[in-house]
Amino acid sequence: MSNSPITDVIFDFCGVLLDWQTRACLTGHFPQDTVDAICAPDDPHGFFRYEDRMDAGEDFSHIYPDVVREQGEDIAPIFAYYIEHYGDALPRMLPGMEDLLRDLKRHGYGVWGLTNWSHETIHIAFEKYPQIGELLQDTVVSGIEKMHKPNADIYELALQRFGLEAGHCVFFDDTAKNIVGANEVGIHGLLFDNALQARESLASLGVRL
Template identity: 85%
Template sequence: MAQSPITDVIFDFCGVLLDWQTHACLDGHFPDDVVAAICADDDPHGFFRYEDRMDAGEDFADIYPDVVREQGEEIAGIFKYYIDHYDDALPRTLPGMVELLEDLKRHGYGVWGLTNWSHETFHFAFEKFPRLAELLNDTVVSGVEKMHKPNTDIYELALNRFGLNAGNCVFFDDTAKNVVGANEVGIHGLLFGNALEARESLTALGVRL
């Protein structure tokens, strides 16, 4: 096998490194039908739209009045609870992912994070799962940078900050448009399914595991 050009692997967080389940935060605290609607793909209450604004760098305090005006006090209160208890929406690391990071580091590869996440709630990730903080060399957080996947600027920022060449990197994300964004700057963007598939994809690129 020809020597792999891959030297570094970059990971999204929610849906790749971490299991993210909004219902795990809300179940048992609010009516089942309301929680089901909030967690549905066609959520009429816009939780993920508001959260996306936080991921892009807006503060909760600036968004909350919009939630109250557009959704009413009851739903706004649930959204505030969700943000305040965000760690409950992160029940576990996804199976096999800590081991994958460990194996990559053992073989000399760099491992990094690149996530769309609010600067106000990202701390929960490393507080709840300190092993990730130990393993990742560094992480770029969209809400801190006020940049947002899939826009190319955040990938370029990450490459510059990490000191990496795009062609030597693999990036895993569970959202297709974010994979496209990585590919547009020359990173090997791959859609994440599970840890075993990620290992197989890396092996196909010549990565030693």
């Protein structure tokens, strides 16, 4: 590590550490055309918009009446089912990521979490994949803090809580705007694709595993 300015690596959860698949939760339980619409980028039923509100700190009980009013009695229970069975949308850790965390720790690097996630469902990730809690030294969760990526405040909170200097940190996220947010506070933000690419990106910054 003496030849590298990087001392710590911060990881997003969904799409980086965990495979997040709404479709995996809903398929077989609801009409396929409805599932396809919900999982489409232009989802007319707004599932991801409602989930974003939960990630920002709102309670499901506060949001659900809006879902009923805006989407109707046929669609709203599907959203409730999705939240209630959220673990089914997390079928696996992404390949190679547990090994990457272990290799970083073994070589003396700090490993941390920073995720946009509801305070009501984040426990599912740690219960289903306890190795994440064992390997990460700490995690900042948007729904608990009521602040969220890509806003600067959550990155600054993470740095303060973890006791880190921005310029010595790498942050992996699968969403471009969240990388921009990290870069704007001085963190080396890197767009995540897969574990091999992440290792190559770290190596380009002098991280030796």
